[in-house]
Amino acid sequence: MVKLNTFVELGIKLVLTAGSAFFLYRDARARDYSWLMWMIICIFVFFTPGLIGSFFALLLVFAIYFSTRPKGELTPCPHCNKRVHNILAFCPFCKRAVKRECLRCHETVAWDAVICPHCRSTNLTDS
């Protein structure tokens, strides 16, 4: 009986930590945040003794993650369609530019823009 409980407990812990690790990986990578560090933290959470211990450790991890991750919206990359943090100039997945640069005032411009909102120039980079 004790063995079965331990087995079930380990199973729940595994699903809980693996699910959180998957979410953190996706979100951190899209924001170009240190996803590797969060994966290591998830491994530590898994080895926290007891189910309740792991559960509270996870709550703490999420609280820290959400207060420290780079703020902003995720928008689809125009090349690979993966969701990417909107302040990034390059997609962390396919490494291609997700913003254009104005060749006149050198401001970054949205990918779908045809005219620079800063100086009204239409001379934008095309890759």
Ligand SMILES: [Zn+2]
């Ligand atoms: Zn991409």
Ligand SMILES: [Zn+2]
């Ligand atoms: Zn401009």
